[in-house]
Amino acid sequence: MKYPKMILFDYGHTLLYESDWNPVRGNEELLKYVTRNPNHCTLDEVRKAAELIFEKQIECVRKLGYEISGQVGNKVLYEYLGMEFSLTPLEMEIIFWNGASMGAIMPDADTMLDFLNQHGIRSAVISNLLWSGAALTERLSRLLPNNQFEFVMTSSDYFMRKPNRILFDIAVRKASVAPGEIWYCGDNPQADVEAASQVGVFPIWYDNDTEKDYKDRSKERIPQCEHLHIHAWNEMINLLEKLKHESSV
Known part of the structure; x- marks a missing residue:
């Protein structure tokens, strides 16, 4: 295991998590900006249409390992309902997302990023996410204002989802490391873990219990590759300090 020049991160349940997630609340925030609603759609009608578009249609594509941009999803949803807004597509993403959950920091993620910054270890993000890299960048900057992420990649900007190795190949080339x-x-x-390993990147399995959705994780298995298994960010900080010390003696 070598002392890294750069560390890439997943987003959800790695750096941040969606506390008290409520998509109805997100749609309620968006409706404050409606400029046209000829069919007089109610919040409940928006909810039902969102389930049709996002949970039944887009989810079919995601299960195949591909992604449809949330901005495209919003376009389909609101044209289906005949609604228009006084917002840009990016603003719609951010207002919905913040309304559904303002987000929260995973324990000590901010401390860990401060450590990387202080020791000159570069950082970036690759996430499976319906929302754009620009929307995620806004959220990361708001909740982790000291971050120095060089780039933020989301699957919605690249039409494919992890574990597709192309996302990791692109990240390695962007890093020039x-x-x-x-x-x-x-x-x-x-x-995350096995996918990173397939391109020669050393994977860290961050296995923390904060807001963990065990139903979604029922099909997970122990990674079949060399990796480091940690449960808290201070474990990685301690390892980095140890590797740095060993390299200097």
Whole structure:
């Protein structure tokens, strides 16, 4: 295991999590900006249409390993309802997302990022996410204002989802660092850990119990590759300090 020049991170349940998630509340916030609603759609009608578009249609594509942009999803949803807004597509993403959940920091993620910054370890993000990299960047900047992420990649901007290795290949090329000098941290044993390993990046399995959805994780299995398994960010900080010390003696 080499001291890294750069560490890449997953987003959800790695850096931040969606506390008290409520999509109805997100739609309620969006409706404050409606400029046209000829069919007089109610919040409940928006909810039902959102379930049709996002949970039944878009989810079918996601299960195949591909992604449809949330901005496209919103376009389909609100044209289906005949509604218009006084917002840009990006503003619609952010207002909905913040309304559904303002987000929260995973324990000590801010402390860990401060450590990386202080020790000159570069950082970036790769996330399976319906929302755009621009929307995620806004959220990361709001909740982790000291971050120095060089780039933020979301699957919605690249039409494919982890564990597709193309996302990791792109990240390595954007980093301009040899894969063996990069670590990748994520909470999913397959989409994060095994996926990073296939391109030569060293994977860290961040397995923390904060707001953990065990139903979604019922099909996960122990990663079938070399990796480091941690439960808290201070474990990685301690390891980095140890590797740094060993390299200096």
